[in-house]
Amino acid sequence: MLKIIQAIRGMNDLLPDVLFAWRHVEQVLRDIVESYGYREIRTPIVESTALFQRSIGEVTDIVEKEMYTFEDRNGDSLTLRPEGTAGCVRAGIEHGLFYNQVQRLWYQGPLFRHERPQKGRYRQFNQFGVEAFGMPGPDIDAEMILMTARMWQKLGLSEHVTLQLNSLGDRESRKEYHEKLVAYLSKHHDQLDEDSQRRLHTNPLRVLDSKNPDMQSLIQNAPKLLDEIDAESRAHFDRVRFLLDQAEVSYVINPCLVRGLDYYSRTVFEWSTDCLGAQSAICGGGRFDYLVEQLGGHVAPAIGFAIGLERLIALLEHFHLIPVSDLVPDIYFALVGVEAEDKGLLLAEHLRDALPSVKILMNASNGSLKSQLKKADKSGATLALILGANEIEQEVIAVKFLREEKDQVVVSMDELISFLEKEFVN
Ligand code: ATP
Numbered sequence: 001m002l003k004i005i006q007a008i009r010g011m012n013d014l015l016p017d018v019l020f021a022w023r024h025v026e027q028v029l030r031d032i033v034e035s036y037g038y039r040e041i042r043t044p045i046v047e048s049t050a051l052f053q054r055s056i057g058e059v060t061d062i063v064e065k066e067m068y069t070f071e072d073r074n075g076d077s078l079t080l081r082p083e084g085t086a087g088c089v090r091a092g093i094e095h096g097l098f099y100n101q102v103q104r105l106w107y108q109g110p111l112f113r114h115e116r117p118q119k120g121r122y123r124q125f126n127q128f129g130v131e132a133f134g135m136p137g138p139d140i141d142a143e144m145i146l147m148t149a150r151m152w153q154k155l156g157l158s159e160h161v162t163l164q165l166n167s168l169g170d171r172e173s174r175k176e177y178h179e180k181l182v183a184y185l186s187k188h189h190d191q192l193d194e195d196s197q198r199r200l201h202t203n204p205l206r207v208l209d210s211k212n213p214d215m216q217s218l219i220q221n222a223p224k225l226l227d228e229i230d231a232e233s234r235a236h237f238d239r240v241r242f243l244l245d246q247a248e249v250s251y252v253i254n255p256c257l258v259r260g261l262d263y264y265s266r267t268v269f270e271w272s273t274d275c276l277g278a279q280s281a282i283c284g285g286g287r288f289d290y291l292v293e294q295l296g297g298h299v300a301p302a303i304g305f306a307i308g309l310e311r312l313i314a315l316l317e318h319f320h321l322i323p324v325s326d327l328v329p330d331i332y333f334a335l336v337g338v339e340a341e342d343k344g345l346l347l348a349e350h351l352r353d354a355l356p357s358v359k360i361l362m363n364a365s366n367g368s369l370k371s372q373l374k375k376a377d378k379s380g381a382t383l384a385l386i387l388g389a390n391e392i393e394q395e396v397i398a399v400k401f402l403r404e405e406k407d408q409v410v411v412s413m414d415e416l417i418s419f420l421e422k423e424f425v426n
């Protein structure tokens, strides 16, 4: 027997039954960010490998072991994007979107990371993200966080998510802290796992990001970057906190929140839930004031976040907050006999012209009246229109009410549109 080819592990098909929920969620997020002035950007799924090495950082989980990297037919090293910010910044520099300008951008689409597939962790997954450029002040940080809070509110999730906040300070304060952290971690070298021992000298901050339960107490007791950040970053952070307090958005300060990528500075934040098991983060973001410069552009302060759509939708499903599909037809059009099939197609088109808001499902590839009416019932349609040789001869159409205890009626062709208008258009 032929072997059936299956999807790649960790890469999911999204079938029609779940896509209604996806589209609903995407629409809610899109409407909210657009009401804050964000405009859509679409960048390629494939970029030069160097882009991610230079932005995310060489010694990060993503670049070290999660990227889908391949040589194309020209011998160039390309990578399926593992996150959205790098491509967005690359495009902005390339098209001169940042120099002396303010930009608010949003994007959505698939990302690729070669992680171990499990609930909430896939190899192809989808993010909805925003990035704002050219605004150094704490007000945009606060506005962005308020915008995410509004999303949870709109989706009915506010009670089930919590916000963690931290500041990573500027470049210099990170450098100074680096030495303290290395000294501390070196003292406890035997408690570090293999990854962390390797990172001790290449990227010690990443050690704080470790999810290894055996290292959590070591991490909790490490010196805190938040205690060491520069005065300006401190003032920036205090102001973000003040603005959030004023808006009554609650948060927890987590001095160990460093986020997985190298490019962050100052404010970092993460929304998480305790209802999804280990894969608890649904949205992560932060400031990346040096990235545009690091990728060859003029200095442009920036901040952004990304929402993991699979996890967000799983959370909505968990609380039964997923709307039910409204893609049921209004009319099922049964066509009995060759003559009816010939006329039916055009009649259905004519009805669609006259009543564009009415959903019409035409029975195709014939069948007995009985089987067609069975399909009509199953489709969820309100009415069945029945056209057969008799109806054609008498220039009428039969109307069967599928959801009401009402007798079948016969409507003349001339009156069909006004009859249907009364039924479906208010
Ligand atoms: P985690 O700590 O769970 O690995 P992360 O810090 O790697 O998350 P980000 O790079 O900040 O995640 O991406 C933003 C969001 O994208 C996450 O909060 C999460 O909801 C989602 N996400 C990240 N990786 C995956 C994945 N492999 N599968 C599904 N969703 C993911």
Ligand code: MG
Residues within 6 Å of the ligand: 260
């Ligand atoms: Mg990760």
